[in-house]
Amino acid sequence: MNEFPQALTLAGTDSGGGAGVMADLKTMQMRHVFATAVVVAVTAQNTRGVQDFMALPPKLIDEQCASLADDLKILACKTGMLADAEHVHCVAENLKRYDFGPLTVDPVMIAKGGAALLADDAITTVRDELVPLATVVTPNLPEAQRLTGLTIIDADGMVRAGQALQALGAQNVIIKGGHGADPQMANDYVRLADGTAFWLAAPRTDTVRTHGTGDTLSACITAELAKGVDVAAAIQTAKAYVTGTIRDTIQVGHGHGPLNHWAPLSREVTVHDA
Ligand SMILES: Nc1ncnc2c1ncn2[C@@H]1O[C@H](COP(=O)(O)OP(=O)(O)O)[C@@H](O)[C@H]1O
């Protein structure tokens, strides 16, 4: 009997349940993949913001990875909040040591409430050690700017950032447009390993309940890759899933509320040639 598809997130927890490991596990579960987690950091967090966090000792991250490699058959993995340069390096070394399948790198830097989830001096470590391992890298606009050094103010800037991230070693890139200025649309730019590119366009939902959007997108890509779906289709499904989870809102907490991970795939996403 074939083993059930298994996927892994290496990231930080969110006690409020909306982002990080919690969003990843919920997303993978909804996409019918067996979800596993290597906890890199623990946050005290709710919809109002991040109150505190602590990263785990690197030895414990090594041990969690070894435990998984010793038993499970992980077919795809993702990274999320990695806290600092020491932990980015530790995670990158484990990803080189073990075969956990195609890697989606979500280069989490700042939470929507403004808290730094990655030390400033760790951005070069993400760029130099993690991005070159990525099957897919999924920066939002501020993250793409920090990783590439480019100023991104329009669609042309997103295209240039996509090219720059491939030059840094990522095979496939999605530049997320959630932080863009367009009040009507949330458009993402996708650049594939074969040099082809397209836009994923979706109507922007006017809501503050967007906590965990990036995690949900990258976890859905990971789940689809674990099932053997090709990268372009995995990214399109993830955009349809995250769009639905934002649109089909639920009321939890008093700040940047979480997504509705039970929502069906949105039919509002369209694909356009770049
Ligand atoms: N208000 C919104 N309405 C619809 N889609 C959104 C909205 N905000 C973000 N998105 C989408 O959610 C995904 C995550 O985007 P983004 O917010 O840029 O990432 P992050 O959560 O990492 O900051 C992208 O596909 C983006 O286009």
Ligand SMILES: Cc1ncc(COP(=O)(O)OP(=O)(O)O)c(N)n1
């Ligand atoms: C533990 C943890 N990981 C990641 C994030 C950031 O999640 P993201 O999907 O970028 O959404 P926002 O938090 O920015 O809304 C987080 N907050 N906590």
